[in-house]
Amino acid sequence: MFQLTRSVTWQALKRLYDETANDRIRDYFNADPQRFEKMSLRVGGLFLDYSKHQISSDVLDKLLELANHSALVQRRAQMFSGDIINVTENRPVLHTALRNLGEGPLMVDGQDVMPEIQRTREQIKQFSEAVRSGEWKGYSGERIKDVVNIGIGGSDLGPNMACRALLKYRHPDLSFHFVSNVDGTHIQKVLKRLDPATTLFIVSTKTFSTQETLLNAHTARRWFLENAGDDADVGAHFVAASTNLKAAMEFGIREENVFEFWAWVGGRYSMWSSIGLPIALSIGYDGFIAMLEGAYEMDQHFLNAPFHDNMPVLMALIGIWYINFAGAETQAIVPYDQALHQLPSFLQQLDMESNGKSVDIFGHPVDYKTGPIVWGQTGSNGQHAFFQLLHQGTRYVPIDFIASLKPEPGVEDHHFALLTNMLAQANAFMVGSQGDSKELSQLDPYSCPGNRPSSVLLLDELTPKNLGALIALYEHKVFVQGVIWNINSFDQWGVQLGKRIAGEISERIDERSQDFDGSTQGLLAFVRQHFDG
Ligand code: F6P
Numbered sequence: 001m002f003q004l005t006r007s008v009t010w011q012a013l014k015r016l017y018d019e020t021a022n023d024r025i026r027d028y029f030n031a032d033p034q035r036f037e038k039m040s041l042r043v044g045g046l047f048l049d050y051s052k053h054q055i056s057s058d059v060l061d062k063l064l065e066l067a068n069h070s071a072l073v074q075r076r077a078q079m080f081s082g083d084i085i086n087v088t089e090n091r092p093v094l095h096t097a098l099r100n101l102g103e104g105p106l107m108v109d110g111q112d113v114m115p116e117i118q119r120t121r122e123q124i125k126q127f128s129e130a131v132r133s134g135e136w137k138g139y140s141g142e143r144i145k146d147v148v149n150i151g152i153g154g155s156d157l158g159p160n161m162a163c164r165a166l167l168k169y170r171h172p173d174l175s176f177h178f179v180s181n182v183d184g185t186h187i188q189k190v191l192k193r194l195d196p197a198t199t200l201f202i203v204s205t206k207t208f209s210t211q212e213t214l215l216n217a218h219t220a221r222r223w224f225l226e227n228a229g230d231d232a233d234v235g236a237h238f239v240a241a242s243t244n245l246k247a248a249m250e251f252g253i254r255e256e257n258v259f260e261f262w263a264w265v266g267g268r269y270s271m272w273s274s275i276g277l278p279i280a281l282s283i284g285y286d287g288f289i290a291m292l293e294g295a296y297e298m299d300q301h302f303l304n305a306p307f308h309d310n311m312p313v314l315m316a317l318i319g320i321w322y323i324n325f326a327g328a329e330t331q332a333i334v335p336y337d338q339a340l341h342q343l344p345s346f347l348q349q350l351d352m353e354s355n356g357k358s359v360d361i362f363g364h365p366v367d368y369k370t371g372p373i374v375w376g377q378t379g380s381n382g383q384h385a386f387f388q389l390l391h392q393g394t395r396y397v398p399i400d401f402i403a404s405l406k407p408e409p410g411v412e413d414h415h416f417a418l419l420t421n422m423l424a425q426a427n428a429f430m431v432g433s434q435g436d437s438k439e440l441s442q443l444d445p446y447s448c449p450g451n452r453p454s455s456v457l458l459l460d461e462l463t464p465k466n467l468g469a470l471i472a473l474y475e476h477k478v479f480v481q482g483v484i485w486n487i488n489s490f491d492q493w494g495v496q497l498g499k500r501i502a503g504e505i506s507e508r509i510d511e512r513s514q515d516f517d518g519s520t521q522g523l524l525a526f527v528r529q530h531f532d533g
Pocket residue numbers: 152153154155204205206207208209210213266267268492495
């Protein structure tokens with residue numbers, strides 16, 4: 001059986017790491033003045049500079065060999081054509097179909113899925129236009145002013161991140177709110193500010209069975225009934241994005257207002273489906289389609305560009321170098337753009353729920369590290385919080401810097417400061433405080449050692465299209481890493497376990513159950529005491 005870590009390429013990469021571990025990134029530029037040109041590329045409105053990595057040309061060649069020797073070509077084709085690659089859940093993985101703007105059918109189980117995708121797109125178009133134009137009325141005849149998305153995980157993070165990122169395109173008379181946490185103060189705080197007569201709730205849940213979302217949805221429904229209309233009016237104020245039509249209708253949502261999607265759309269890959277309804281409501285249907293276009297263009301690039309010019313493949317290989325050979329445990333995401341402040345949380349779920357796995361697709365334990373811990377926050381705030389550790393701490397953390405080039409009118413000076421701060425940081429991480437001189441650094445124990453790697457991703461502008469391309473880029477990066485590690489990036493049994501035990505505990509909180517471990521029994525007794533007052 002093929003064992004990744006025993007392969008000739010893997011072993012060669014290990015040797016290369018030992019040979020290059022003390023290389024200075026800065027020296028790579030001295031040795032090759034064309035390094036920036038060679039190690040940067042543009043795809044549509046995105047530009048990636050990956051030259052400031054501790055990756056020599058030999059290392060890059062070997063990493064590309066790793067990709068060439070993996071099942072990437074085959075698995076990529078399988079994903080796009082709807083083969084069952086989510087083997088543990090026995091499903092295809094077809095978020096790419098949701099943004100497929102090409103002609104022609106896409107057969108899944110002998111059925112072309114494109115007509116139903118187009119039907120749902122049309123439903124999103126009609127509905128978003130009706131709400132945005134004011135044609136859609138609440139129970140008292142008033143137009144909608146506030147939209148509340150109730151969902152969690154993939155049914156929250158994608159639309160939440162995108163609506164905030166694209167805030168400047170938002171309909172001026174609509175406000176958006178996202179409720180996810182089962183902590184009741186989250187929904188309470190949102191409801192307090194709203195008028196039920198002008199509020200629309202979107203219950204976003206693939207399964208319509210997630211505890212947090214159902215509790216929040218029922219609280220919202222109760223609030224609506226207590227403060228406004230009756231049962232017959234619920235349909236004018238609640239819609240759903242779900243694969244579970246029956247449960248949504250039992251909740252009181254009209255059949256025509258359940259926005260369908262399908263089992264083959266993973267939660268964390270679902271912002272392109274009807275889970276993206278808040279995005280269409282906020283920026284308009286054309287903006288939503290522009291976002292799909294950006295993702296579609298990135299899909300085409302991922303499918304067709306040779307690996308050495310393929311942005312997601314290169315980003316995936318760089319990540320593998322740090323995780324599997326250089327011993328990095330984490331990956332920092334630092335957008336120098338306040339509008340992208342939710343991006344680190346979104347990418348955290350995308351990456352960690354996908355590649356946080358320790359068995360391969362055959363269920364065998366792996367003997368190598370898989371997905372990194374993904375974290376981060378916006379610059380320049382991060383500079384005054386965690387950057388100190390990145391500069392001088394004992395951890396080795398590769399960083400993705402992300403920014404858009406185009407300033408907002410009226411704050412050009414801020415934008416200039418923002419971009420120069422980012423470039424200064426990327427430079428400082430590489431050269432340290434003593435520049436070229438290793439000797440000087442050794443003399444001054446308080447100097448910054450430098451040689452800390454980063455990528456810089458520049459968007460021409462933060463538009464719906466470029467955002468779509470950016471998210472698709474990271475989706476494919478995660479996919480490529482999953483293929484090379486030979487894991488299933490599309491299941492999440494750990495999360496399911498938590499959901500199941502939460503259900504069991506809440507059902508049995510009144511029993512003195514011996515089935516739980518001693519600590520859980522003790523804590524349950526303690527909670528019972530205090531909860532009962
Ligand atoms: O976090 C696990 C998960 O299953 C995600 O994949 C999903 O996005 C989220 O829970 C919410 O599930 P649902 O959309 O079914 O409410």
